[in-house]
Amino acid sequence: xxxxxxxxxxxxxxxxxxxxxxxxxxxxxxxxxxxxxxxxxxxxxxxxxxxxxxxxxxxxxxxxxxxxxxxxxxxxxxxxxxxxxxxxxxxxxxxxxxxxxxxxxxxxxxxxxxxxxxxxxxxxxxxxxxxxxxxxxxxxxxxxxxxxxxxxxxxxxxxxxxxxxxxxxxxxxxxxxxxxxxxxxxxxxxxxxxxxxxxxxxxxxxxxxxxxxxxxxxxxxxxxxxxxxxxxxxxxxxxxxxxxxxxxxxxxxxxxxxxxxxxxxxxxxxxxxxxxxxxxxxxxxxxxxxxxxxxxxxxxxxxxxxxxxxxxxxxxxxxxxxxxxxxxxxxxxxxxxxxxxxxxxxxxxxxxxxxxxxxxxxxxxxxxxxxxxxxxxxxxxxxxxxxxxxxxxx
Numbered sequence: 001x002x003x004x005x006x007x008x009x010x011x012x013x014x015x016x017x018x019x020x021x022x023x024x025x026x027x028x029x030x031x032x033x034x035x036x037x038x039x040x041x042x043x044x045x046x047x048x049x050x051x052x053x054x055x056x057x058x059x060x061x062x063x064x065x066x067x068x069x070x071x072x073x074x075x076x077x078x079x080x081x082x083x084x085x086x087x088x089x090x091x092x093x094x095x096x097x098x099x100x101x102x103x104x105x106x107x108x109x110x111x112x113x114x115x116x117x118x119x120x121x122x123x124x125x126x127x128x129x130x131x132x133x134x135x136x137x138x139x140x141x142x143x144x145x146x147x148x149x150x151x152x153x154x155x156x157x158x159x160x161x162x163x164x165x166x167x168x169x170x171x172x173x174x175x176x177x178x179x180x181x182x183x184x185x186x187x188x189x190x191x192x193x194x195x196x197x198x199x200x201x202x203x204x205x206x207x208x209x210x211x212x213x214x215x216x217x218x219x220x221x222x223x224x225x226x227x228x229x230x231x232x233x234x235x236x237x238x239x240x241x242x243x244x245x246x247x248x249x250x251x252x253x254x255x256x257x258x259x260x261x262x263x264x265x266x267x268x269x270x271x272x273x274x275x276x277x278x279x280x281x282x283x284x285x286x287x288x289x290x291x292x293x294x295x296x297x298x299x300x301x302x303x304x305x306x307x308x309x310x311x312x313x314x315x316x317x318x319x320x321x322x323x324x325x326x327x328x329x330x331x332x333x334x335x336x337x338x339x340x341x342x343x344x345x346x347x348x349x350x351x352x353x354x355x356x357x358x359x360x361x362x363x364x365x366x367x368x369x370x371x372x373x374x375x376x377x378x379x380x381x382x383x384x385x386x387x388x389x390x391x392x393x394x
Contacts, residue, residue: 021183032344039345045375056132057083156188157311164318179337209252229261310352
């Protein structure tokens with residue numbers, strides 16, 4: 001069904017995503033559906049009467065599949081609230097797929113644009129709620145729900161890449177750009193900081209600068225475009241403010257245009273600052289910072305700030321940081337970036353409570369999240385490991 005309606009879906013998706021990202025989103029959606037029987041057999045979720053989901057403002061099709069179509073296999077009714085920023089496009093996806101799903105006998109999926117206050121009334125009558133967005137907003141939602149409601153809150157994290165002394169700079173350059181420039185950088189799995197061993201700085205930075213200079217910038221519907229105008233004006237404003245404050249560290253690029261919603265592919269390089277914690281850029285900004293020892297990186301990951309928002313950490317060529325499943329609350333991806341390890345049928349994220357958490361009867365736990373695992377028998381714990389993402393807006 002997805003493949004038969006490919007052109008119509010891609011037309012809708014490229015309203016907010018580059019053609020490259022939209023094509024990838026379509027294929028990841030197909031893979032998640034193909035893996036759904038395995039996922040449900042493995043997790044044995046209990047039957048839910050109602051699920052209410054706050055959809056994110058990007059990855060419209062993928063989110064529709066992960067939080068609508070797959071849960072409809074074990075839920076009587078799924079109610080979806082699209083983000084106000086992209087409600088028209090989200091409704092278009094539902095209009096393409098909803099009638100066909102009903103003909104296939106899938107569970108009832110309802111998408112209704114409404115205010116958060118109105119949707120909270122639906123949430124209060126639901127067995128489970130999925131929230132995607134800022135942690136403070138997730139906490140406000142939690143405060144309005146009955147104690148027995150299962151609440152999964154998906155946030156975001158910096159997802160740093162570590163470039164150790166044994167890393168291949170050409171391989172790392174490609175990996176960093178893949179991790180940073182997905183959909184022009186508008187994804188919660190994009191890397192917000194690259195920690196580079198001092199011995200690699202001279203090799204890696206020129207490669208990154210040259211690669212960024214050759215990035216195709218243009219219309220998001222053009223398959224050759226890698227960076228397009230950003231969907232959210234506030235993402236441009238936040239990038240412009242950060243770049244202005246850190247102008248002295250600019251290696252390449254740095255220009256922004258608020259009227260055109262554009263951020264030039266940019267490279268900045270900072271000296272080691274253990275107290276520095278990057279923002280979520282949601283734009284094509286590559287930020288590197290030099291380190292001298294792996295102990296510095298480990299201490300940074302164990303800081304209070306990063307422990308709270310620990311999601312993933314990608315490690316290239318740094319043996320002293322590999323061979324473990326996680327560092328503090330960040331799940332370790334060895335020689336891979338976040339987009340390499342995501343899987344729509346496995347839990348998503350790390351153990352930082354701001355990156356993602358589940359609430360049961362007043363108890364909140366930060367851990368990788370998968371709805372079918374959390375909706376299993378109460379005695380059964382979630383299946384851990386990297387899973388597909390739910391992206392959040394800035």
